Amino acid sequence: MNDLLLDVRDVSKTFVRGGLFSREEIVAVNKVSLQLAAGRPEILAIIGESGSGKTTLARMILNMVTPTSGRLLLDGTDLAAISGSAGRIAFMHKVQPIFQNPFESFNPLKRVERYLLMTRRRFAAAAGGSTAATAVDAALHKVGLSLKEVGGRYPHELSGGQLQRVAIARALLAEPKLIVADEPVSMIDASLRISIVNLFRTLRDELGISIIYITHDLATAYYISDRILIMQKGSVVESGDARAVLTAPRHPCTRQLREAALLPQIAGGGANASGTTQVI
Numbered sequence: 001m002n003d004l005l006l007d008v009r010d011v012s013k014t015f016v017r018g019g020l021f022s023r024e025e026i027v028a029v030n031k032v033s034l035q036l037a038a039g040r041p042e043i044l045a046i047i048g049e050s051g052s053g054k055t056t057l058a059r060m061i062l063n064m065v066t067p068t069s070g071r072l073l074l075d076g077t078d079l080a081a082i083s084g085s086a087g088r089i090a091f092m093h094k095v096q097p098i099f100q101n102p103f104e105s106f107n108p109l110k111r112v113e114r115y116l117l118m119t120r121r122r123f124a125a126a127a128g129g130s131t132a133a134t135a136v137d138a139a140l141h142k143v144g145l146s147l148k149e150v151g152g153r154y155p156h157e158l159s160g161g162q163l164q165r166v167a168i169a170r171a172l173l174a175e176p177k178l179i180v181a182d183e184p185v186s187m188i189d190a191s192l193r194i195s196i197v198n199l200f201r202t203l204r205d206e207l208g209i210s211i212i213y214i215t216h217d218l219a220t221a222y223y224i225s226d227r228i229l230i231m232q233k234g235s236v237v238e239s240g241d242a243r244a245v246l247t248a249p250r251h252p253c254t255r256q257l258r259e260a261a262l263l264p265q266i267a268g269g270g271a272n273a274s275g276t277t278q279v280i
């Protein structure tokens, strides 16, 4: 077994915009490194202002964007070496995405259980012998739903919170070791957000899944994360134990984000800021 589940080594991504006479290079991610240990599930929050490179970093981890330089390894496999459908399915077994808008993740004309059944069939070979419907029902139960509840329904017949739970159930069908969730609660009613982030905690604690949680929302990051990484203009400017970073921020960018969030429980610095932080 590898010691590292995820090893992001000095990764950069530069986008080029415009044509011959108005060429513009945008360094979306600049020499970012981060690691997640194998066998020690954790929630790592990536926080930063708009345009700081969070989504680009997430997409590189999901192998949807190729880095301009640097390497990414998942369970010891270099993402650049993954090819063919068998390689891609093996990769998707280990890492699954959750996107911001659950309504965009599902075709409005297809009943949601069809997606779940198709996903189960795609991963069935390695996932054991239970029937597809039983496995789908079990995945839905893990997110507080059931096939009875969502069966036969189209995406628009579910609330945003319910549909995001279905998206998480779909991710669970792959039995991943890592979930990359990019702003997973920003389009969900505030009253339902906490139940979704609590679900991430359950996935970490009961299923041993590590979660990269990308968010603008310092309150939920403070509440559920073990570690936090702050990004500014493509670079990591501060990282460390979540409570330590948010109760005693050292980088001006972190302080600014915290002040903008106006969170009394963080601003007071009352929580146990026992961990360590690293300012880069």
Ligand SMILES: Nc1ncnc2c1ncn2[C@@H]1O[C@H](COP(=O)(O)OP(=O)(O)OP(=O)(O)O)[C@@H](O)[C@H]1O
Residues within 6 Å of the ligand: 015, 016, 017, 026, 027, 028, 048, 049, 050, 051, 052, 053, 054, 055, 056, 057
């Ligand atoms: N495909 C692309 N082509 C050109 N530029 C891009 C592309 N994708 C992202 N960028 C640029 O890279 C920078 C980082 O974008 P990114 O979406 O990663 O930031 P973000 O922190 O996720 O922002 P937000 O919080 O607003 O989603 C931005 O300047 C963005 O305009």
